[in-house]
Amino acid sequence: MNDLDLNRFSRKYSFVAKLGAAVLYSVMVAVALNFFWHPGHIYSSGITGFAQIINTVTSRYMPFTIPTEVMYFALNVPLFILAWVKIGKEFTGYTIFTVFMSSVMMKFIQPTHISLDPILCAIFGAAVNGMGTGLALKNGISTGGLDILGIVVRKKTGMNYGKFNIIVNMVIVIFAGFLFDWSRALYTALNIFINGRMIDAIYTQHHKLQVMIVTEHPTAIIDGIQSKMHRGITILHDAEGAYGHVEKTVLLTIIDTYDLYDIRMTVQDCDPYAFMSVTEVQRIYGRFREQEIV
Known part of the structure; x- marks a missing residue:
């Protein structure tokens, strides 16, 4: 097809x-x-x-x-x-x-x-x-x-x-x-x-979630998220794990509830040892891509 x-x-x-x-x-x-x-x-x-x-x-x-x-x-x-x-x-x-x-x-x-x-x-x-x-x-x-x-x-x-x-x-x-x-x-x-x-x-589409990902493989995760969801991502460099003192990268993004499964699978495939935190968002200010209504 x-x-x-x-x-x-x-x-x-x-x-x-x-x-x-x-x-x-x-x-x-x-x-x-x-x-x-x-x-x-x-x-x-x-x-x-x-x-x-x-x-x-x-x-x-x-x-x-x-x-x-x-x-x-x-x-x-x-x-x-x-x-x-x-x-x-x-x-x-x-x-x-x-x-x-x-x-x-x-x-x-x-x-x-x-x-x-x-x-x-x-x-x-x-x-x-x-x-x-x-x-x-x-x-x-x-x-x-x-x-x-x-x-x-x-x-x-x-x-x-x-x-x-x-x-x-x-x-x-x-x-x-x-x-x-x-x-x-x-x-x-x-x-x-x-x-x-x-x-x-x-109807959960209007529910927004903030996802924080701490990973050693940011490039693969970023490519995977943006290819599926076209979401903007903020990259925080030079993070360090307190246990192993290994350099990591923190990724922050806002998603719709519908996107949560896809982002979980993407992170799991790219970095099974990544740390991922999800919190509900009450308000969003600035640029955020809503699903279009036609």
């Missing part, structure tokens, strides 16, 4: 993976909404939660009812424009497809009969939706709504996606308390927290 064929295969695989993730998310959010959140009178996070609030308000206080799936799509339209301008056309195209499929699935995936404890509704609804959202983000697509704002905020400030979700969605908790009761507000808060934790557990 030549480079052109490999590039075509990669693009085709990425396209299929993204469409599959979009469909899977749309099914999972529909299950979370119709099987758990609606029966338990619990609100979701983000645009889905606001759509639920509008559905509740119109059904109670208006002569008409706006379905959640219709409001969900309508509220996303301004964010499609934001994504088109700020993030990219291809990214926006996948987002529109994902939101459209989610609206369709919300309409047609309905339980015949379900009655669960509200705490179970909060836990299982959050787990199902968080898993679907995390898988979608992991495959490079957005599920619409606050995902778009979350990506922009993460790129600007470094705040991870789950924490952003929790902060923004406190207003939904307040609405849940006023529209139902404050026990439902508590369940909604639990739902939002679990949803954010589940997303963070699956």
Whole structure:
């Protein structure tokens, strides 16, 4: 297989993976909404939660009812424009497809009969939706709504996606308390927290790690890392081991969580006796190569 064929295969695989993730998310959010959140009178996070609030308000206080799936799509339209301008056309195209499929699935995936404890509704609804959202983000697509704002905020400030979700969605908790009761507000808060934790557990690309390597064979390790990951590396010369008093070199680099396995294998192959330390990074300032969103 030549480079052109490999590039075509990669693009085709990425396209299929993204469409599959979009469909899977749309099914999972529909299950979370119709099987758990609606029966338990619990609100979701983000645009889905606001759509639920509008559905509740119109059904109670208006002569008409706006379905959640219709409001969900309508509220996303301004964010499609934001994504088109700020993030990219291809990214926006996948987002529109994902939101459209989610609206369709919300309409047609309905339980015949379900009655669960509200705490179970909060836990299982959050787990199902968080898993679907995390898988979608992991495959490079957005599920619409606050995902778009979350990506922009993460790129600007470094705040991870789950924490952003929790902060923004406190207003939904307040609405849940006023529209139902404050026990439902508590369940909604639990739902939002679990949803954010589940997303963070699956979508780990935004987690950055600092790797320090102490080695006697720096050139081989540097070549191996840069050929696979294209990461910048800082080289500290003239280090000395306290035990053997052997001259060593210290290498420092910042990687995505996804890169950790590759860098471990590279170091192990080049220098089995190298010392390697990994710590989580909270903030990065200066030049760092993020994965591009197109």
